[in-house]
Amino acid sequence: MFKRILIIFINRNREFYRDKSGFGWNILFPFFVIVGFSLIFSQDSRKEYKVGVINSGNIRNEISVQYEEFRKTKFVEFIEFESRETGINRLLHHRIDLLIEPSEGRYWKSSSSPKSFMTEKLLISSSEKIKTGFVPETVTGREIPYVEWLFPGVLAMNMMFSALFGVGYSVVRDRKNGVLKRFSVTPLTPFEFLTAQILSRMFVILLTTGTVYLACILIYGFENRGSYLSLLIIFMLGSFSMVSLALIIASRSSSEEFAGGILNLLSWPMMLLSEVWFSMEGARPWVIKFAKLLPLSHITSGIRQIMNDGASLYDIRSQILALSVMSIIFLSAGSVLFRWQKTD
Amino acid sequence: MEPVLEIRNLRKSFPGVKAVDGISFSIEAGTCFGLLGPNGAGKTTTIEIIEGILNEDSGTILYKGENRGKRFKAEAGIQFQSTRLPEYLTVFETLKTYRGLYPGKTDIDWIIEVCRLEEILNRDNRKISGGQKQRLLLAIALTNNPELIILDEPTTGLDPQARRHLWEIVTGIKNSGKTIILTTHYMEEAERLCDKIAIMDYGKIIDIDTPNSLLMKYGKGATIYIRTEDPEKYRNILSCQYFIVENGIEFRTDFLNLCIQQLAASEADLTGMTVRTPNLEDVFLKLTGHTLRA
Numbered sequence: 001m002f003k004r005i006l007i008i009f010i011n012r013n014r015e016f017y018r019d020k021s022g023f024g025w026n027i028l029f030p031f032f033v034i035v036g037f038s039l040i041f042s043q044d045s046r047k048e049y050k051v052g053v054i055n056s057g058n059i060r061n062e063i064s065v066q067y068e069e070f071r072k073t074k075f076v077e078f079i080e081f082e083s084r085e086t087g088i089n090r091l092l093h094h095r096i097d098l099l100i101e102p103s104e105g106r107y108w109k110s111s112s113s114p115k116s117f118m119t120e121k122l123l124i125s126s127s128e129k130i131k132t133g134f135v136p137e138t139v140t141g142r143e144i145p146y147v148e149w150l151f152p153g154v155l156a157m158n159m160m161f162s163a164l165f166g167v168g169y170s171v172v173r174d175r176k177n178g179v180l181k182r183f184s185v186t187p188l189t190p191f192e193f194l195t196a197q198i199l200s201r202m203f204v205i206l207l208t209t210g211t212v213y214l215a216c217i218l219i220y221g222f223e224n225r226g227s228y229l230s231l232l233i234i235f236m237l238g239s240f241s242m243v244s245l246a247l248i249i250a251s252r253s254s255s256e257e258f259a260g261g262i263l264n265l266l267s268w269p270m271m272l273l274s275e276v277w278f279s280m281e282g283a284r285p286w287v288i289k290f291a292k293l294l295p296l297s298h299i300t301s302g303i304r305q306i307m308n309d310g311a312s313l314y315d316i317r318s319q320i321l322a323l324s325v326m327s328i329i330f331l332s333a334g335s336v337l338f339r340w341q342k343t344d
Numbered sequence: 345m346e347p348v349l350e351i352r353n354l355r356k357s358f359p360g361v362k363a364v365d366g367i368s369f370s371i372e373a374g375t376c377f378g379l380l381g382p383n384g385a386g387k388t389t390t391i392e393i394i395e396g397i398l399n400e401d402s403g404t405i406l407y408k409g410e411n412r413g414k415r416f417k418a419e420a421g422i423q424f425q426s427t428r429l430p431e432y433l434t435v436f437e438t439l440k441t442y443r444g445l446y447p448g449k450t451d452i453d454w455i456i457e458v459c460r461l462e463e464i465l466n467r468d469n470r471k472i473s474g475g476q477k478q479r480l481l482l483a484i485a486l487t488n489n490p491e492l493i494i495l496d497e498p499t500t501g502l503d504p505q506a507r508r509h510l511w512e513i514v515t516g517i518k519n520s521g522k523t524i525i526l527t528t529h530y531m532e533e534a535e536r537l538c539d540k541i542a543i544m545d546y547g548k549i550i551d552i553d554t555p556n557s558l559l560m561k562y563g564k565g566a567t568i569y570i571r572t573e574d575p576e577k578y579r580n581i582l583s584c585q586y587f588i589v590e591n592g593i594e595f596r597t598d599f600l601n602l603c604i605q606q607l608a609a610s611e612a613d614l615t616g617m618t619v620r621t622p623n624l625e626d627v628f629l630k631l632t633g634h635t636l637r638a
Contacts (some may be wrong), residue, residue, distance in 0.1 A: 182428075
């Protein structure tokens with residue numbers, strides 16, 4: 001039995017690394033995301049609001065003071081336009097949040113845009129000396145840069161795509177082509193085949209995730225505040241749960257189009273709701289509850305807590321428990337549903 | 345002697361069609377058994393039921409006197425009509441992969457030699473020709489030192505040279521004492537390779553016998569062909585059944601001597617005349633009323 005598992009395991013790994021495009025993509029995609037976001041979200045370039053400026057010469061004195069103050073506002077990007085018409089057009093299409101014409105002392109806002117509303121408040125307050133009862137304080141301790149917060153999410157997301165498409169898609173393709181039919185008349189059992197698929201993909205995921213992790217640590221100096229053993233365990237459990245989920249999709253279908261649709265249907269909500277890109281803080285309760293049903297949420301938060309906060313395995317026991325239960329359910333369902341041949 | 349495989353009253357239906365309709369046969373050890381029939385006759389369905397790919401609706405299949413189980417999987421070597429192989433593997437790796445899945449193993453060098461794979465061993469299995477692929481699939485079917493080899497239309501789609509090449513290999517395997525089941529719609533293939541033939545049509549077996557016995561039973565008479573541009577001139581010379589064919593005329597007769605005498609007595613030009621005794625193609629035509637590739 002172990003020999004047959006090993007044979008299929010080796011074959012799948014060969015298929016993976018000899019498929020140069022797939023292999024490269026698995027390594028490069030998460031790396032590109034990190035590089036891209038580190039550029040986009042570096043502090044100097046992180047501009048939340050965009051203000052269009054027209055006719056900025058010959059500004060009256062009383063306007064000039066306020067305009068100069070406004071231009072010093074953090075997180076606001078100023079874009080010059082040659083004509084009022086162009087600026088208004090950009091505002092109407094939400095390409096900018098506010099349009100000002102300092103020489104005339106006028107500005108235009110979009111009544112339907114929340115960002116336009118906020119930018120207007122920034123403009124109005126830029127010349128006011130506000131006295132309030134509030135006392136400003138600064139948070140102490142090491143702030144986690146956005147890219148470092150994002151990094152665990154990108155690793156988890158790559159894990160998800162690699163598992164879902166790497167296993168789900170390839171098993172469906174092999175069923176469609178008749179590769180599985182040929183295996184079905186050998187002594188290879190479904191259990192041996194599925195075990196080999198799981199082990200092979202886990203190996204691939206750990207290899208690629210480890211490579212991306214090392215590259216980012218070396219280039220960006222990201223810090224892992226927790227233990228590497230904890231990180232390895234959550235990586236393994238996360239990839240196991242995702243591969244198990246993929247096996248459900250791969251269990252019967254022989255249509256790559258259908259499988260592709262289902263894989264997208266699963267991966268997109270997970271990508272959007274599992275805090276890969278942004279926090280779900282303040283989202284509606286039912287959305288948060290729904291997100292808890294997604295394995296990617298637990299993988300992301302587990303990795304993030306270990307890397308960002310130095311959490312131990314005990315600290316992330318709820319994620320470990322959730323992922324374990326999900327893995328068992330997915331794997332059981334995938335095994336029961338699995339067929340060597342086309343059923344549709 | 346107990347047959348290697350015994351089929352009793354096997355039935356299988358798909359919506360709107362009886363693919364296999366109560367067939368029975370048995371295969372003796374060391375023989376090559378041919379299932380012969382046109383496309384849609386039920387050959388592949390029968391074979392896939394035997395292989396375990398499809399479930400039968402009813403009937404019994406016994407391998408060495410027992411129901412098929414792990415032993416059958418371990419001892420049967422199977423070549424499908426068409427198979428895709430795991431991608432990104434060389435021919436040698438493909439062979440090793442399948443060989444590794446079985447408890448019993450054939451010497452890999454012997455397989456390579458018999459199936460003439462030496463020159464393509466390191467080639468990607470997706471980059472070999474049709475004939476080479478069929479030889480590889482046959483080699484895979486031999487990796488477990490099988491007692492029973494099932495070949496489903498192994499030469500379909502091959503050019504005549506590649507087909508003959510494969511026949512030589514199968515003959516060699518047969519001579520080594522293996523039991524073979526072969527499906528085909530090539531008469532020449534069945535005549536050359538099979539010890540016994542079951543003629544199938546519409547899910548039923550019309551007759552089972554050795555090729556010679558089938559010819560003796562159904563292949564009486566002869567066909568006289570005269571190549572001519574004016575077949576009308578010849579048709580009244582003989583009183584037997586005739587067919588105007590391309591570039592000539594054909595007569596079917598059970599009284600060859602008499603016909604030859606009548607033709608010789610006539611003043612017709614017999615320069616383009618040939619006489620052919622029936623082959624399995626004619627037997628099939630007689631039994632089913634249509635040609636094999638209809």
